[in-house]
Amino acid sequence: MDFLISDELRMIQLTVREFVEKEVYPRETLIEDGDCIPDELIEAARKVGLFGISIPDEYGGLGLSMVGKCIVGEEMGRGSAGFSGYHGAHAGIGTSGIVMVGSHYLKAKYLPDMAEGKKIGAFALTEPDAGSDASNLKTTAVKKGDRWLLNGAKHFITNGPEANVITAMAVTDPSRGARGISAFLIENTFPGFRVGTVEKKMGLRGCHTSEIIFDDCEVPEENLLGKENEGFITALRILANGRAGLASRCVGACLRLIEHSLDYSGKRVQFGKPIIENQAIQWMLADMEMETQAARALTYQTAWKVDQGMNIIKDAAMTKLFASEVYNRVADKAVQIHGGMGYMKEMPIERVYRDARITRIYEGTSEIQRMVIAAQMMKKC
Numbered sequence: 029m030d031f032l033i034s035d036e037l038r039m040i041q042l043t044v045r046e047f048v049e050k051e052v053y054p055r056e057t058l059i060e061d062g063d064c065i066p067d068e069l070i071e072a073a074r075k076v077g078l079f080g081i082s083i084p085d086e087y088g089g090l091g092l093s094m095v096g097k098c099i100v101g102e103e104m105g106r107g108s109a110g111f112s113g114y115h116g117a118h119a120g121i122g123t124s125g126i127v128m129v130g131s132h133y134l135k136a137k138y139l140p141d142m143a144e145g146k147k148i149g150a151f152a153l154t155e156p157d158a159g160s161d162a163s164n165l166k167t168t169a170v171k172k173g174d175r176w177l178l179n180g181a182k183h184f185i186t187n188g189p190e191a192n193v194i195t196a197m198a199v200t201d202p203s204r205g206a207r208g209i210s211a212f213l214i215e216n217t218f219p220g221f222r223v224g225t226v227e228k229k230m231g232l233r234g235c236h237t238s239e240i241i242f243d244d245c246e247v248p249e250e251n252l253l254g255k256e257n258e259g260f261i262t263a264l265r266i267l268a269n270g271r272a273g274l275a276s277r278c279v280g281a282c283l284r285l286i287e288h289s290l291d292y293s294g295k296r297v298q299f300g301k302p303i304i305e306n307q308a309i310q311w312m313l314a315d316m317e318m319e320t321q322a323a324r325a326l327t328y329q330t331a332w333k334v335d336q337g338m339n340i341i342k343d344a345a346m347t348k349l350f351a352s353e354v355y356n357r358v359a360d361k362a363v364q365i366h367g368g369m370g371y372m373k374e375m376p377i378e379r380v381y382r383d384a385r386i387t388r389i390y391e392g393t394s395e396i397q398r399m400v401i402a403a404q405m406m407k408k409c
């Protein structure tokens with residue numbers, strides 16, 4: 029494994045870092061208080077090609093490797109979690125299914141607009157009865173002539189209200205369980221599609237999560253994504269790659285928390301000296317740094333394995349689990365180092381603390397990741 033990144037990726041890293049510092053940091057309060065992503069931020073993201081990081085250059089994207097996407101994810105993770113969640117759901121789980129298994133027709137039809145951010149993507153697997161038990165879907169798709177008719181409801185869908193192109197899973201053969209699920213590409217303008225309740229959440233403000241309802245939703249037959257009845261495997265592949273991307277955003281958030289904590293503890297004076305001179309504070313900082321760098325190493329190792337075409341089921345689960353739990357521990361320590369100020373909205377720490385919590389739940393809970401890791405280990409017994 030090569031630990032040096034190419035000059036091209038270094039350039040992309042610096043570009044995204046500058047974008048986050050110039051365009052995202054100044055708008056974080058606006059995103060938080062307004063619970064929306066300002067149009068000018070979306071426009072600025074378009075200009076640097078952020079919407080097309082996963083899309084091959086022949087369809088107008090940057091066609092980054094997984095290592096490249098994690099470098100972008102790390103930089104994006106330093107900024108607003110609402111904005112990076114919105115971007116990640118589009119550029120990661122909302123796009124990768126089309127890139128992985130889409131026909132040339134679907135790629136040519138959707139990817140160029142998605143690369144430019146003219147069309148926003150989402151991924152819709154979860155349903156009220158199918159959370160951790162993700163194959164227990166109730167949404168059905170029945171073939172009628174040259175269309176599929178979808179009926180059912182998805183919930184907790186990131187970008188649900190904004191998405192124009194949704195990768196959604198539905199049951200096509202109820203007798204086959206997980207092997208009777210297919211993936212579809214659904215436009216939000218298709219007859220019978222509607223957005224349901226938009227949830228009120230603990231954090232991730234600016235990034236909207238909603239129900240999506242299919243009521244005899246008419247989907248052209250060519251919008252079947254991949255092969256019939258292979259949609260659950262596609263969903264698992266999308267999620268495995270998504271987990272490395274999510275881990276990179278956790279690492280970015282940790283790095284920013286460490287920067288804030290170093291800065292604050294160096295300036296805050298109690299008992300006549302900066303609090304950083306106390307070993308208790310230094311030990312918290314040391315643990316934050318050590319765990320973040322460990323999460324970072326695991327993330328890039330997994331990303332590298334993706335790029336080598338290796339099986340990453342166990343690696344992706346370990347990476348997502350570890351990085352999200354490190355993120356929560358680092359956020360907790362950052363609040364502690366900031367004392368009362370860590371609890372106040374004047375600083376970003378309390379927001380990041382709230383935003384950290386979701387990473388142990390979505391894209392598979394910590395418990396489910398442990399189940400995946402153990403199942404992969406037991407296969408070798």
Ligand SMILES: Cc1cc2nc3c(=O)[nH]c(=O)nc-3n(C[C@H](O)[C@H](O)[C@H](O)COP(=O)(O)OP(=O)(O)OC[C@H]3O[C@@H](n4cnc5c(N)ncnc54)[C@H](O)[C@@H]3O)c2cc1C
Binds near residue numbers: 153
């Ligand atoms: C903000 C947000 C955004 C989301 N975005 C998307 C999205 O874009 N697309 C999408 O498809 N989904 C999305 N989700 C759904 C998310 O992936 C699920 O919420 C998650 O997988 C957990 O499912 P659940 O909420 O139904 O919890 P449940 O499955 O009901 O789990 C509840 C608890 O039980 C535990 N548990 C369940 N089964 C077991 C078991 N066998 N052993 C041990 N413990 C178990 C879980 O770990 C958890 O602690 C999002 C969710 C949220 C909150």
